[in-house]
Amino acid sequence: MLNEIMNFDIASNLGSIIKVIGVGGGGGNAVNHMYHQGIRDVDFMVCNTDSQALVNSPVPLKVQLGSALTEGRGAGNKPETGREAAIENIEDVKKILGANTKMVFITAGMGGGTGTGGAPVIAQAAKELGILTVGIVTIPFRNEGRRRIKQAVEGIAAMEIHVDSLLVINNERIREMYGDFKISDAFAKADNILATAAKGIAEIITVPGYINVDFADVETVMRNSGVALMGTGIASGVNRAIVAVEEALNSPLLNNNDILGARNILLNITSGSEEITMDEIGEITDFIQEKAGNSADLIWGNGVDEELGDKISVTIIATGFSTSSIPEMVMNKSQEKTYHTLSDEVHENKHVEKTEVKASIENELYGSKNVKQKTFEFEINTSVFDEFEELYGNHPKKESYSEVNEPVDYAQTSEEAVDELENIPAYRRKNLRFNGFKKKVEEKFSRFSITPDENNSVTLRDNNSYLHDNVD
Known part of the structure; x- marks a missing residue:
């Protein structure tokens, strides 16, 4: 029975040049959602180590990964097993990809076992076949744990090496937007965002328009382009052009990023029964160029979808970034730690000459933003620190007693010793010479005083009334 489950038939109709592959549980769920939603002229395939998940998938193209290694029981949250x-089964995947495939989307939820470990292997095989390879991966929710996030970061780094372009979607951003949704509805939103990414790119190629964008245009923008940013927006009404493009740039796919610094931008504008005007197209393209810094190469196309009615749809793909522009990739890198022991000598800085304050804005987006930095420099009066150091610095403690030059023999307690201490002066016991006391020289004071008399004449008196011999 197990062998029958794991040996899936490979379909013979492999004619589409675009394929979407879901790897692991998260990628498989996303592809199942895309399959039900429908994307024109695209073949879907799911790859998993979990045979039960493959049985439950409605997607006709299925590849069992590690049938001998895991026996259909999954990878156990271990990327190395994935x-x-x-x-083990990469040749089965190559057989499907080798049939007229020009572009492949590989979607996976990073952080687990099969998707994290298996998606980079499949991406490498696709790129070696010369296929334009686009990865669409998710970063786990924060509450999924540090280990899972760490594995996700490592998996994304491996994917970046083996794909032409990589779209990274942060599930935490989805939680911020749909946190009050039921868990099934929230995960459905996540799957829908992944589907929007694949659908938005694929239908740029497959859906015809007045100004057509074909596979060659998409390849120009996405071949060896690094991290890509994508957004899509739909709007109606008087200002529908600006509203739609602003919504596209605020899409969860962009994870709060802007497109400043993008090298290439692919733009697709689709309208319904109320066709878009030339002025509206000008508003959209001017707005995007301004946000990109007026330095990006812009390729745009126009299509028609009657189901939109009076609405217009704007899809933007900006490329030329790196994973260093993803905050989660930077924040989860291991930081060097410095350890101090109690025995280490602490060195304090006595002077602070300059203090530099940099005003930097944490860019939570996947793009990079030029931020002007202001530096303030000022001198600190160091004399205050010098006085403090003099008063409270690390000086040796001053003893309040003088050193004893000779040890005292406390055992000397005889009566003879006591008599010696009482009757013999210290200078004789110390054998010091004493020449007697010097007599105090009697000081003589003059008793004369100079005072004015009654006629204001100066008189010299021989008896100063303020000086007398009586003791007070």
Whole structure:
């Protein structure tokens, strides 16, 4: 029975040049959602180590990964097991990809076992076949734990090496937007965002328009382009053009990022029964160029979808970034730690000459933003620190007693010793010479005083009334 589950038939109709592959549980759920939603002229495939998940998938193209290694029981949240499982059955995947495939989307939820370990292996195989390879991956919710996030960061780094372009979607951003949703509805939103990413890119190629964007245009923008940012917006009404493009740039796909610094931008504008005007197209393209810094190469196309009615849809793909522009990738890198022991000597800085304050804005987006920095420099009066150091610095403690030059023999308690101490002066016991006391020289004071008389004449008196011999 197990062998029958794991040996899936490979479909013979492999004619589409675009394929979407879901790897692991998260990627498989996203592809199942895309399959039900429908994307024109695209083939879907799911790859998993969990045979039960493959049985429950409505997608016709299925590849069991690691049938001998895991025996259909999953990778156990171990990326290395997922990697080995993908290597075991990589030839089955190549057989499907080798049939007229020009572009492949590989979607996976990073942080687990099969998707984290297996998706980079499949991406490497696709790129070696010369296929334009686009990765669409998710970063876990924060409450999924540090280990899972760490594994996700490592998996994304591996994906970046083996894909032409990489779209990274942060589930935490989805939680911020739909936190009050039921868990099934919240995960459905996550799957829908992944589907929007694949659908938005694929239908730029497959849906015809007046100004057509074909596979060659998409390849120009996305081949070896690094991290890509994508957004889509739909709006109606008087200002529908500006509202739609602003919504696209605020899309959860962008994870709060802007497109400043993008090298290439692919723009697709689709309208319904109320066709878009040239002025509206000008508003959209001017707005995007301004946000990109007026330095990006812009390729745009126009299509028609009657289901939109009076609405217009704007899809933006900006490329030319790196994973260093993803805050989660930077924040989760291991930081060097410095350890101090109690025995270490602490060195304090006595002077602070300059203090530099940098006003930097944490860019929570996947793009990079030029921020002007202001530096304030001022001198600190160091004399205050010098006085403090003099008063409270690390000086040796001053003893309040003088040193004893000779040890005292406390055992000397005889009566003879006591008599000696009482009757013999200290200078004789110390054998010091004493020449007697010097007599005090009697000081003589003059008793004369000079005072004015009654006629204001100066008189010299021989008896100063203020000086007398009586003791008070």
